[in-house]
Amino acid sequence: MEPLFASSMEEVNHLLGLKEDEVAILEDADAAANELLVSEFEKYVERKYNPEIAGVLRRHNLMGVPIDEKYGGRGARQLVEALCLERMGQTGMGIITFADVHLCLGSLAVQDWGTEEQKSRYLPRAATGDVVFAYGLTEPEAGSDPASLKTSYTKDGGGFRLSGSKYLISNGSIATNMIVFARPAGDAKGVTAFIVDTKQKGFSVDMRLEEKIGLFTSDTSMLTLDDVFVGKDDLLGEEGRGLSVAYSALLNGRIGIGSGCLGVMEDCLNQVKERTTSRVQHGKEIARHQLIQKHVAFIESSLEACRWLVYRAALKKDEYENDPKNLSLRADADRLSAVAKYMSSRCAFESADRAVQCFGGFGYSIMSPVAKHFLDSRVARIYEGTDEIMELKIASSVLGKQYEAYR
Numbered sequence: 057m058e059p060l061f062a063s064s065m066e067e068v069n070h071l072l073g074l075k076e077d078e079v080a081i082l083e084d085a086d087a088a089a090n091e092l093l094v095s096e097f098e099k100y101v102e103r104k105y106n107p108e109i110a111g112v113l114r115r116h117n118l119m120g121v122p123i124d125e126k127y128g129g130r131g132a133r134q135l136v137e138a139l140c141l142e143r144m145g146q147t148g149m150g151i152i153t154f155a156d157v158h159l160c161l162g163s164l165a166v167q168d169w170g171t172e173e174q175k176s177r178y179l180p181r182a183a184t185g186d187v188v189f190a191y192g193l194t195e196p197e198a199g200s201d202p203a204s205l206k207t208s209y210t211k212d213g214g215g216f217r218l219s220g221s222k223y224l225i226s227n228g229s230i231a232t233n234m235i236v237f238a239r240p241a242g243d244a245k246g247v248t249a250f251i252v253d254t255k256q257k258g259f260s261v262d263m264r265l266e267e268k269i270g271l272f273t274s275d276t277s278m279l280t281l282d283d284v285f286v287g288k289d290d291l292l293g294e295e296g297r298g299l300s301v302a303y304s305a306l307l308n309g310r311i312g313i314g315s316g317c318l319g320v321m322e323d324c325l326n327q328v329k330e331r332t333t334s335r336v337q338h339g340k341e342i343a344r345h346q347l348i349q350k351h352v353a354f355i356e357s358s359l360e361a362c363r364w365l366v367y368r369a370a371l372k373k374d375e376y377e378n379d380p381k382n383l384s385l386r387a388d389a390d391r392l393s394a395v396a397k398y399m400s401s402r403c404a405f406e407s408a409d410r411a412v413q414c415f416g417g418f419g420y421s422i423m424s425p426v427a428k429h430f431l432d433s434r435v436a437r438i439y440e441g442t443d444e445i446m447e448l449k450i451a452s453s454v455l456g457k458q459y460e461a462y463r
């Protein structure tokens with residue numbers, strides 16, 4: 057399989073005024089995405105998790121892209137992180153899920169909310185890949201409504217003891233550390249975030265979910281915490297402010313998922329171009345049939361429109377990072393990241409569907425590269441906030457807080 061990276065990215069980099077060291081990060085992302093093409097496809101066909109992802113990202117120095125240089129990372133602004141995930145998304149959402157959770161939901165949560173001591177302890181090892189993060193918010197009875205989560209904690213001398221179940225957790229069985237959200241036992245109020253060492257006694261993986269309809273190369277696990285000890289130094293943010301930690305991580309994460317979806321659209325476009333200009337039916341290349349061109353036009357237009365949404369959200373987040381007391385910038389970044397994720401995930405899935413259509417019967421085979429995108433990109437409309445939750449969030453950000461329909 058030959059990689060088919062879109063040449064238009066050079067033009068985009070130029071337009072965005074990327075510096076040399078930023079372009080170098082993107083070149084590393086291209087190299088990693090290329091290197092993972094074969095194993096990602098093989099593991100997808102076998103319907104297995106791809107254990108090579110972490111090692112390849114590590115080798116290309118991509119495990120700490122947004123982590124400050126002072127903690128051993130590459131100090132990339134959100135825009136560059138987004139472009140990096142866009143590049144890797146061409147190989148598929150399996151890589152993106154791993155990277156987004158480790159970088160945006162894990163490392164950035166520690167960077168944004170951690171004490172100096174926590175940052176020094178975790179971030180340098182996250183940047184080398186010795187620490188791999190998971191993010192444990194969802195539970196069997198708490199998905200779209202995380203405020204109803206039941207995992208609980210009690211205080212225990214020098215720390216805390218956590219008990220409960222976490223459900224559908226990406227990187228759940230491979231992470232060294234997981235950001236876990238829990239509430240005080242017997243008290244309905246106040247969620248707190250903790251950095252949990254997954255090797256602690258009482259932390260167990262009940263099941264690795266392999267019967268998914270796609271995203272086979274990403275690890276998704278069901279976990280139990282049974283009286284797991286967490287030292288007081290591993291409380292993340294203030295006690296009772298866990299949902300703020302969770303939502304700020306999701307702001308970053310949604311930009312990451314939107315970025316990965318751009319990569320999916322790019323690959324769909326390239327695959328469709330190659331296939332429709334070589335396949336002949338009714339005496340001519342199928343690309344010469346106008347109804348096939350309709351699909352090409354849809355994918356290209358979706359890609360270009362969504363690029364703007366994702367880059368704009370990333371630029372707004374960068375603006376907020378430079379002016380962190382400005383809450384209106386934060387609200388804008390939050391809205392734009394929801395818009396970017398909502399539109400890009402829908403467009404990526406529809407682009408993959410149209411690519412399958414252009415491939416005809418071969419598109420319906422598990423062996424076609426576009427079928428992989430069709431199966432894998434569907435999840436982006438569910439995790440990190442479903443389509444419906446994004447719609448409610450976007451609408452209330454326009455109408456005003458009093459119109460929040462999920463309250």
Ligand SMILES: Cc1cc2nc3c(=O)[nH]c(=O)nc-3n(C[C@H](O)[C@H](O)[C@H](O)COP(=O)(O)OP(=O)(O)OC[C@H]3O[C@@H](n4cnc5c(N)ncnc54)[C@H](O)[C@@H]3O)c2cc1C
Nearest residue numbers: 191192193194199200224225226439440441442444445462
């Ligand atoms: C492959 C995969 C990986 C994942 N990785 C992680 C992870 O790493 N960490 C993590 O914490 N979670 C993870 N998740 C969980 C994911 O975030 C949840 O599945 C998602 O938030 C939806 O929750 P739910 O599945 O409980 O669905 P539910 O909340 O039960 O929703 C079911 C349906 O009802 C709709 N709905 C719910 N409430 C409303 C409302 N108020 N108004 C309108 N419609 C509503 C939803 O939009 C959806 O269509 C992952 C999920 C998958 C599939």
